[in-house]
Amino acid sequence: MTSNLIVGLETTFCQDLPSKLDKLYEERISCIVAPLFHPRFRRDANVISDNRDGPETRSDLVLDSRGWTSSVVGLLSTWVDFDSSCELIRLTAEKVFKQEIAWASHLSLAAVMTPSLHATRSNANYARLLNQAATQAQYTQFWVKVPLYYPGKFDEDDPSFVETWEGWNSLRSMCEYNSKIYVALEITADLPDKRILDRWLGEPIAAVIIPTEIFLTNKKGYPTLSKMHQKFFLQLFQHKIRYFIKGRPYHHGRYLPYVQYLEHLWSTRSSCSDAKADFEAPYLDYLQAPLQPLMDNLESQTYETFEQDPVKYQQYEIAITQALADTPKDKVSIVMVVGAGRGPLVRCSLRAAEKAQRTIKMYAVEKNPNAVITLRNMKISEKWDNVKIIASDMRVWKAPEKADIMVSELLGSFGDNELSPECLDGAQAFLHENGISIPCRYTSFVAPISSSKLWNEVKSLKSVQSTHLKNFETPYVVRLHQIYSFARPQPCFTFDHPNRDTIIDNRRFHQLSFEVQENGVLHGLAGYFDSVLYGDTCISINPETLDLSPGMFSWFPIFFPLRTPLQVREGDLIDVCFWRQVGGGKVWYEWTVGINNTNWSPIHNPNGRSYWIGL
Amino acid sequence: MTSNLIVGLETTFCQDLPSKLDKLYEERISCIVAPLFHPRFRRDANVISDNRDGPETRSDLVLDSRGWTSSVVGLLSTWVDFDSSCELIRLTAEKVFKQEIAWASHLSLAAVMTPSLHATRSNANYARLLNQAATQAQYTQFWVKVPLYYPGKFDEDDPSFVETWEGWNSLRSMCEYNSKIYVALEITADLPDKRILDRWLGEPIAAVIIPTEIFLTNKKGYPTLSKMHQKFFLQLFQHKIRYFIKGRPYHHGRYLPYVQYLEHLWSTRSSCSDAKADFEAPYLDYLQAPLQPLMDNLESQTYETFEQDPVKYQQYEIAITQALADTPKDKVSIVMVVGAGRGPLVRCSLRAAEKAQRTIKMYAVEKNPNAVITLRNMKISEKWDNVKIIASDMRVWKAPEKADIMVSELLGSFGDNELSPECLDGAQAFLHENGISIPCRYTSFVAPISSSKLWNEVKSLKSVQSTHLKNFETPYVVRLHQIYSFARPQPCFTFDHPNRDTIIDNRRFHQLSFEVQENGVLHGLAGYFDSVLYGDTCISINPETLDLSPGMFSWFPIFFPLRTPLQVREGDLIDVCFWRQVGGGKVWYEWTVGINNTNWSPIHNPNGRSYWIGL
16 A cells, blocks of 8 residues: 555646746646647658658757656557558557557656557557567556546447456467556546456556546536445555546646645545555565465564464453363363464463463463473463463373364465364364364365466566476465455365364365456456354454454465466356375476356366475 | 278177177178176276175186287176266266276276266266376277267257267367277267268277177078168278277177178278378378478479379470460570479470471579489480579579460468479569569469368377467368368469569458358368369369369368367358468468357468568
């Protein structure tokens, strides 16, 4: 989230940029989108040598390079037609495009804004030129102008109705999601359906263009936006976007009232100063490798982060309290914390015993020798007289007695993905036959999502050890932000503890089906989980049931990418197959996605070739 | 093309394999598909330890390993259900599958035949198991049984009608075209449309299963097949496939009459002993890198191959004869052969002059110093008194006089792809203003094709210098064989010579659209060309106009792969964009494909990053 609102102006050609910028600065406008060449300067592919005496456009000397880079976005000529069926017009367009890009690059502009897409054509030649330029560019970004609606086509039932997103989608697919290509979204007076607006939030929007015509006038004569527009802007404000006013200033020839209105709207954003939002802010759409808590020993810093969650341990405390009430009253209750880390669950249990007014005897089992040092220090400093510290892997420890309650926090973003099932199956050997496991159940959830941002992040991951294939067959822990979800999450795998099956088999296979409401591109699967700790005490990161543990921030969702994005259309069924496989000391997931039980993608991560969790 | 018909038998379980094989050998049956385990030997995933005393199946000692490998294909148990919604049934199926694959591998079987696909389910778990096994297998092939029709579903208008190809397509897509997975196509009494049959020819068919029930009985009481079946078999016979009879032998309990019938049908295959077929046989579906005649000097062997074409030089001779007749009669005609190679066009020209009864003076221009040695020797040995040998690049040579006729053979499989346009644009400097270029025009053609075989060949290309990406952005010269063409070829780029444009621009952009008749998978684009040599004398490798130069074999088609295969459906429009780009001493193609002006693939080979032809 940006902390500042940046407002600029899209303007016509102006010769004297410095004075224009100075004047605008007084109206709190800090940058402009301006044509690089005068629109009357036509060129022709058939002209070989140009014998003009006068210059083609204003000199690069009118601003210093810092001025160009920070204050000016170059607007490419719009009178060209890249995809004309007439070869001469097409070649002229190419010539103009290349000349202007070269000039923009000479000026070190941070971005150029490229012409609107043609409403009905493929824009294939446009895409080729853009892709070529974006591939060769050092740092210039390319902002493709896309209106929310094509002018005059507001009737969705009209067969000639074209969604502007479709053109953008074709263009960037042909450009293979080139990360230098962004959308400059032009707001229109009429807005499409909320679902269509939501879908734009999964796209890389660099700029939003706001024509002055779409503003209404309030009672006091000031510009304002419709409720629908306001809502959309509040969503846009969650992302890092620049805003450009465009068109005639109706209010006494000044832009300031428009800027002031936007600043006002900006100030009404929902206050994001709670602990969860603060914690999450730096992690939005940032990919992290899932933990390997069994293979690696967690670091002190990681424990510290998890211990900060204000909600999770409250829920544990409630659950342990409830569970204690359900254990036999006539004896000392044995509570074992398996995977005690630096002790938060030990403390929870001690507090719960006090609340439930029960005498307990505790074992804190921890395999990480570094964490054991902390635990042993705490036993002294916090006077844990009824707690025994056991430095052992819970899967092999021989307990001296059976536990009434076994408490653990071994869940990952996808529930079982940090191998809680395998750990607890081992640990339940020392759980009393009527004993309680906290958590007693957890379920993973899956939803198909669109996010060119995340897909591009995976694509751009580079490392000596990893390949493109490997990166696309690995799930990532990530605070999902710039995404569009095609459907509500559905449950995938469930595990219950203790597991009293004759043969414990933690392999799973689940097939899911999601109905698509809106055309789009499927980039991967979002994963969540919820868990019943005990009775009706739950924790959840499933967006549908966040109110089970509001404010909890210990887990971000998980993202399973698709190697190739899949185009989906309204009414399609997205079929998802998910496997949890176990073998050779490893656990891994495989996944595949089909559309309408056809168009299946390759099974991702077969035999755990790219990603696995070590037992 | 195989030179022998191999007939086998699909049989039920038999204990005594050697005597069975001996008996069948008398009926000219040389191999069998037989169950690896008795179908009554059920297993259960829930049973941990198996305390049986008797063996699970016959011993591996009944045959030596050569016998197993060459004579037996293992039939996996068919009573299993890999995609059952009941977990126990599914896990049992997995257990059985793995046990039987392990046994097949122990026996060194060349192939196993796997159960039929479920008609309506996704078969996703089946795919995962198969993919896992095929990835881990050393050499065993997996033949997936697919009937041409699902039994009892012959009515294509019935909404429940399922094309069996769809299930196969999903399965192999999930297995990412694993090259060890093949089709075992089971022929049914009713056959689907010819278009559906044709599509199978683009698939990797390892075996064809022929139930005895589908045979008719002729007047003499012998088995025979319907005309439709015969036609399809004659097409199948073009491919390397094994044939397995299956079911009760109705003819006096003997299979021999069936084998004899197949042998008879085999003998009626169109005789393929002409020069073209002989020449092409070793190259079917074999990928070759296109020539780089400007950057590399062709080898003697390459010239030799091209000179063998019996048709091409006939056509040139006719064209030169016609052209000579159209040059001024009152003077000696100047004929220049540009790119003379080892002289075939010089000879053509000399013969043509004789035919046309014209006096000519010739220049043979050749840049390859090695070929010049040959030419200079020929000038002496063949008494070319009126021929001057010029060791020079035609693009820079300063001619002492202007030519009436300029003859060249610089065309590639895609017409302009060996840079004929650039060469002739240079050479036309010494062509008389009314002079004639032979060829005077050439046009490339494009058709969208399905060929999992070719796509897999590209995928499996390995080289130190090339990457997966590079291989999929390179066109290949290849004698297309195992392909299905979605539509007839359409013209793409045309070049005319001499080129009298003010500014010569050999860049091209062409957009094509093909209507799909049948669901399928698009793997790439086939490229062809035709050329007007002079007047009405043409040469063509476009399959639609082969009769312009029948029997010519100098060029194979070209294949432009797609990085990701695209699923297409009946009624879809396949949009193809093709560019010819020129710059930096290079020429290259870029291409992209969309379905219904959406679902566009990335533009392949942007900026010629993977493939280009050097000027």
